[in-house]
Amino acid sequence: GQQLNQSPQSMFIQEGEDVSMNCTSSSIFNTWLWYKQDPGEGPVLLIALYKAGELTSNGRLTAQFGITRKDSFLNISASIPSDVGIYFCAGPDDKIIFGKGTRLHILP
């Protein structure tokens, strides 16, 4: 079946740093989704991408839909403490297929 591979698995950064993470797929997706999950909560949709090559921003977050349609990237600029959490990429079909997540930690 379809699989999504996220990297890195975890990140430790200083507050104020920029963050980059990516997601690759074994097959083509027509839509890419990026979610954030806080501890004990459900995932919250951050950005949805619908077109190959598309670059979309949501505040300090920017995501890109790779032109091969097999990858996507998420960047966070000037990280702040509330950015801590798990970031999932996902590709929807009839249901959503999630990656295993990138865990973002911000060092004091």
Add this chain to the structure above:
Amino acid sequence: DTGVSQNPRHKITKRGQNVTFRCDPISEHNRLYWYRQTLGQGPEFLTYFQNEAQLEKSRLLSDRFSAERPKGSFSTLEIQRTEQGDSAMYLCASSPSGADTQYFGPGTRLTVL
């Protein structure tokens, strides 16, 4: 509307007992999804409903699992004869149309002792 709600938020049970979880979707969302999430993993699809019809079930959904959405509004997920491997977060999501517009609830965390 306050979003998708799930009850209970936490459930601790002994192995072999039956448990039932409830999900109340966002009003007028005709699609409702159930996912399971274990530690260190992303959510994994279990099943989904379009109105009251259950349209797809994952192989993860063994015979001990059953889900219903009798009136096309709230849904229940029942696990019979729970096993320790059933310990996980069970997430519900609803959508007005396709899978790319799903809104997730806070989840029910199940611990089987």
